[in-house]
Amino acid sequence: xxxxxxxxxxxxxxxxxxxxxxxxxxxxxxxxxxxxxxxxxxxxxxxxxxxxxxxxxxxxxxxxxxxxxxxxxxxxxxxxxxxxxxxxxxxxxxxxxxxxxxxxxxxxxxxxxxxxxx
Amino acid sequence: xxxxxxxxxxxxxxxxxxxxxxxxxxxxxxxxxxxxxxxxxxxxxxxxxxxxxxxxxxxxxxxxxxxxxxxxxxxxxxxxxxxxxxxxxxxxxxxxxxxxxxxxxxxxxxxxxxxxxxxxxxxxxxxxxxxxxxxxxxxxxxxxxxxxxxxxxxxxxxxxxxxxxxxxxxxxxxxxxxxxxxxxxxxxxxxxxxxxxxxxxxxxxxxxxxxxxxxxxxxxxxxxxxxxxxxxxxxxxxxxxxxxxxxxxxxxxxxxxxxxxxxxxxxxxxxxxxxxxxxxxxxxxxxxxxxxxxxxxxxxxxxxxxxxxxxxxxxxxxxxxxxxxxxxxxxxxxxxxxxxxxxxxxxxxxxxxxxxxxx
Amino acid sequence: xxxxxxxxxxxxxxxxxxxxxxxxxxxxxxxxxxxxxxxxxxxxxxxxxxxxxxxxxxxxxxxxxxxxxxxxxxxxxxxxxxxxxxxxxxxxxxxxxxxxxxxxxxxxxxxxxxxxxxxxxxxxxxxxxxxxxxxxxxxxxxxxxxxxxxxxxxxxxxxxxxxxxxxxxxxxxxxxxxxxxxxxxxxxxxxxxxxxxxxxxxxxxxxxxxxxxxxxxxxxxxxxxxxxxxxxxxxxxxxxxxxxxxxxxxxxxxxxxxxxxxxxxxxxxxxxxxxxxxxxxxxxxxxxxxxxxxxxxxxxxxxxxxxxxxxxxxxxxxxxxxxxxxxxxxxxxxxxxxxxxxxxxxxxxxxxxxxxxxxxxxxxxxxxxxxxxxxxxxxxxxxxxxxxxxxxxxxxxxxxxxxxxxxxxxxxxxxxxxxxxxxxxxxxxxxxxxxxxxxxxxxxxxxxxxxxxxxxxxxxxxxxxxxx
Numbered sequence: 001x002x003x004x005x006x007x008x009x010x011x012x013x014x015x016x017x018x019x020x021x022x023x024x025x026x027x028x029x030x031x032x033x034x035x036x037x038x039x040x041x042x043x044x045x046x047x048x049x050x051x052x053x054x055x056x057x058x059x060x061x062x063x064x065x066x067x068x069x070x071x072x073x074x075x076x077x078x079x080x081x082x083x084x085x086x087x088x089x090x091x092x093x094x095x096x097x098x099x100x101x102x103x104x105x106x107x108x109x110x111x112x113x114x115x116x117x118x
Numbered sequence: 119x120x121x122x123x124x125x126x127x128x129x130x131x132x133x134x135x136x137x138x139x140x141x142x143x144x145x146x147x148x149x150x151x152x153x154x155x156x157x158x159x160x161x162x163x164x165x166x167x168x169x170x171x172x173x174x175x176x177x178x179x180x181x182x183x184x185x186x187x188x189x190x191x192x193x194x195x196x197x198x199x200x201x202x203x204x205x206x207x208x209x210x211x212x213x214x215x216x217x218x219x220x221x222x223x224x225x226x227x228x229x230x231x232x233x234x235x236x237x238x239x240x241x242x243x244x245x246x247x248x249x250x251x252x253x254x255x256x257x258x259x260x261x262x263x264x265x266x267x268x269x270x271x272x273x274x275x276x277x278x279x280x281x282x283x284x285x286x287x288x289x290x291x292x293x294x295x296x297x298x299x300x301x302x303x304x305x306x307x308x309x310x311x312x313x314x315x316x317x318x319x320x321x322x323x324x325x326x327x328x329x330x331x332x333x334x335x336x337x338x339x340x341x342x343x344x345x346x347x348x349x350x351x352x353x354x355x356x357x358x359x360x361x362x363x364x365x366x367x368x369x370x371x372x373x374x375x376x377x378x379x380x381x382x383x384x385x386x387x388x389x390x391x392x393x394x395x396x397x398x399x400x401x402x403x404x405x406x407x408x409x410x411x412x413x414x415x416x417x418x419x420x421x422x423x424x425x426x427x428x429x430x431x432x433x434x435x436x437x438x439x440x441x442x443x444x445x446x447x448x449x450x451x452x453x454x455x456x457x458x459x460x461x462x463x464x465x466x467x468x469x470x471x472x473x474x475x476x477x
Numbered sequence: 478x479x480x481x482x483x484x485x486x487x488x489x490x491x492x493x494x495x496x497x498x499x500x501x502x503x504x505x506x507x508x509x510x511x512x513x514x515x516x517x518x519x520x521x522x523x524x525x526x527x528x529x530x531x532x533x534x535x536x537x538x539x540x541x542x543x544x545x546x547x548x549x550x551x552x553x554x555x556x557x558x559x560x561x562x563x564x565x566x567x568x569x570x571x572x573x574x575x576x577x578x579x580x581x582x583x584x585x586x587x588x589x590x591x592x593x594x595x596x597x598x599x600x601x602x603x604x605x606x607x608x609x610x611x612x613x614x615x616x617x618x619x620x621x622x623x624x625x626x627x628x629x630x631x632x633x634x635x636x637x638x639x640x641x642x643x644x645x646x647x648x649x650x651x652x653x654x655x656x657x658x659x660x661x662x663x664x665x666x667x668x669x670x671x672x673x674x675x676x677x678x679x680x681x682x683x684x685x686x687x688x689x690x691x692x693x694x695x696x697x698x699x700x701x702x703x704x705x706x707x708x709x710x711x712x713x714x715x716x717x718x719x720x721x722x723x724x725x726x727x728x729x730x731x732x733x734x735x736x737x738x739x740x741x742x743x744x745x746x747x748x749x750x751x752x753x754x755x756x757x758x759x760x761x762x763x764x765x766x767x768x769x770x771x772x773x774x775x776x777x778x779x780x781x782x783x784x785x786x787x788x789x790x791x792x793x794x795x796x797x798x799x800x801x802x803x804x805x806x807x808x809x810x811x812x813x814x815x816x817x818x819x820x821x822x823x824x825x826x827x828x829x830x831x832x833x834x835x836x837x838x839x840x841x842x843x844x845x846x847x848x849x850x851x852x853x854x855x856x857x858x859x860x861x862x863x864x865x866x867x868x869x870x871x872x873x874x875x876x877x878x879x880x881x882x883x884x885x886x887x888x889x890x891x892x893x894x895x896x897x898x899x900x901x902x903x904x905x906x907x908x909x910x911x912x913x914x915x916x917x918x919x920x921x922x923x924x925x926x927x928x929x930x931x932x933x934x935x936x937x938x939x940x941x942x943x944x945x
Contacts, residue, residue: 011160011164019171103199103201104200104201104203104204105200106202107202120860127867127870130870133874137881146890148887232512242522263517263520263521293665294664297530298526452592459607462608
């Protein structure tokens with residue numbers, strides 16, 4: 001189906017989301033920090049899920065760099081930070097969506113499906 | 119030679135030698151323990167993740183798991199990450215393994231402080247309504263940190279019946295604990311609004327109400343942001359106690375509607391600068407552009423915070439940014455400073471480099 | 478003559494023994510209070526403060542003089558500290574390099590007509606800059622006036638009720654500010670200053686401006702300093718903090734209530750120990766005014782700093798420190814055994830004066846007198862030797878105990894590192910200690926020709942600790 005980049009420093013988030021995405025037949029590329037996520041952008045995934053608070057570059061930093069390099073795949077930001085500022089910033093940077101933790105897995109999957117290129 | 123000196127020498131030499139051994143052993147052990155913890159944590163994380171993604175509870179769970187704090191941490195990790203069906207699944211796992219009961223036992227008074235604190239801090243993340251009674255006894259624990267955690271736990275399970283008792287305790291403890299307690303209650307959400315309002319009304323009717331905790335409750339109502347709190351907050355805003363007016367003014371930023379606009383217009387001229395500083399923010403959050411000039415007057419207030427907040431409020435209002443840019447060019451240095459600061463923070467001054475967007 | 482030699486040798490030995498025993502007592506005292514702090518830091522969920530009104534806003538103030546090499550990274554790293562509301566104020570102390578230009582470029586700074594308050598008198602301010610980027614950063618360009626003066630300008634410019642002074646070449650642990658501010662939040666009326674736990678960065682692995690793993694540094698001179706820092710920050714200060722007797726809140730991480738600094742008159746300019754000076758003045762201010770107050774230390778507020786790697790740089794640093802201490806001893810002589818100054822007056826300041834300040838002289842005297850006394854037969858060589866060895870053992874016990882307390886951080890657990898640390902506990906007595914004793918004696922008798930900033934070779938944070 002689709003290639004999805006998943007960047008989060010929490011192993012539990014990665015494991016759970018990966019399992020669900022794989023069950024739906026997606027291929028999952030994983031990164032545990034901002035720099036690794038940025039590098040994996042070169043693989044040109046169909047969609048990326050970025051955690052905001054990661055070691056090294058934050059989610060918005062990675063997104064910003066991709067966008068300035070004209071990598072335009074849809075990006076979902078994921079974060080526990082309940083900060084309006086970050087939400088606005090990420091949407092301004094061109095994030096497709098912003099999802100707050102805790103999230104509901106079915107909702108996350110629905111949002112991913114909505115943003116995947118058909 | 120003096121025998122005492124020789125024996126002192128022997129003692130110090132012995133102590134030195136034994137400390138060398140102790141340190142070496144502790145360091146080796148610590149390293150192994152850390153390594154083992156890492157392995158177990160990874161194992162638990164993947165085990166719980168597998169169960170959760172398949173939605174299957176283990177038919178015969180291993181007994182050691184339920185006892186292990188690292189397993190509690192792994193479960194809590196998932197529980198805090200997901201909502202809905204997945205969260206209910208984690209809860210049923212906690213129930214099936216009896217983790218809650220184990221934590222409740224460890225939080226009993228006969229255990230040392232650190233054991234209690236660790237247990238109750240895990241319980242906060244894993245508690246279900248079944249643990250309400252246990253958590254209620256913990257809010258009387260002698261340790262303040264245990265008490266704060268217990269309140270957080272009760273807030274999580276939504277025990278509205280405990281609110282008035284919790285607030286009563288808050289009137290007797292140190293200010294930091296009262297503040298953390300009130301903050302913890304925010305998590306109870308809209309359910310807490312009625313009991314908190316009732317408690318505040320009752321407290322206010324006393325001859326010597328707890329000024330601090332009523333103020334904290336006002337803040338708490340604001341953080342929950344429920345409109346039912348508005349009348350009581352407006353009453354607090356009109357009180358003769360500055361602390362209550364401050365709390366009410368900042369709470370109305372989140373819980374206020376049109377009803378609050380008039381009282382806030384009065385409050386931005388309060389004698390206490392803290393009230394002015396909070397009220398102007400609240401007014402900015404709800405007023406329309408008619409209030410721009412009124413708010414702009416505060417750009418020349420004596421207090422830095424009032425000027426800053428007035429400028430910040432203007433950035434929220436349509437047309438407010440233009441008013442700030444005018445202040446930037448104006449003759450008043452202080453107004454210009456506040457305007458500049460807030461325009462910088464809001465990003466209105468920064469050059470916008472448009473990013474390529476998806477077409 | 479014989480009697481004189483015998484008596485003075487004995488005095489020196491007893492003094493040395495007393496010194497070591499005192500340090501051991503402090504270490505035991507620290508052990509008693511560290512456990513509770515650790516428990517709260519671990520399970521108290523103090524990061525919840527981050528969403529709470531309990532966390533008053535903080536201004537991080539930095540003095541920068543010729544920091545071109547590392548200033549941008551340092552500020553970037555500081556901007557990532559977890560704390561709800563803070564601003565960074567950098568005072569460029571008339572740097573002769575391109576420190577200011579680097580800041581302007583990196584953070585898109587532009588000049589603003591900013592009214593700087595003059596709560597504390599300082600050298601003239603040239604220009605204030607603000608950033609166009611989403612970072613709460615203010616840079617104040619000022620005439621050179623020394624570190625204390627630059628910090629005062631930054632404090633004048635700071636807008637928040639608490640200021641945290643730090644250096645431009647440190648790495649602040651992400652949670653340091655939360656840990657330090659917890660102490661403030663829990664007793665806001667009384668806590669006026671909080672010091673942080675300063676650790677050598679040497680040997681650590683750094684990525685993205687964060688310390689990923691601490692490590693034992695390579696050279697003996699660095700390892701010796703590591704041990705010194707552990708003894709001071711893990712084994713001594715917790716005890717002093719518990720009895721409100723901290724004579725020093727170290728400059729690399731010092732959080733103050735802004736009003737307390739202003740009331741005490743700010744940092745002294747041209748002082749080589751401006752941190753001791755300010756801490757002692759705050760003590761004096763509150764003691765004299767009879768206002769209850771607390772100066773505290775947070776073992777969990779960790780800050781990493783590069784320590785000198787060469788003998789020449791270490792020598793300059795120690796001479797500078799000792800000069801700073803000398804000035805403070807002169808200025809605060811009235812505090813010694815002054816019951817009105819509480820535990821500072823009765824315990825920690827006398828300790829600083831009689832052990833830190835006088836020690837090098839006595840120790841040096843010992844190295845000269847005792848061999849002579851032994852040679853002329855004024856003392857029993859065996860007895861002297863035994864006493865000396867006892868003192869060494871007590872010192873080593875203190876070091877080992879300090880390292881044991883340091884285990885709470887879980888650093889240095891590799892068997893090779895353990896061996897290196899155990900070795901340095903003994904090896905420091907074979908020359909390293911004596912080296913610093915000699916420098917401190919030199920500091921006491923040489924003139925004051927050195928400049929206040931005492932050039933420490935700064936190379937920028939990333940170059941020191943090899944990136945992992």
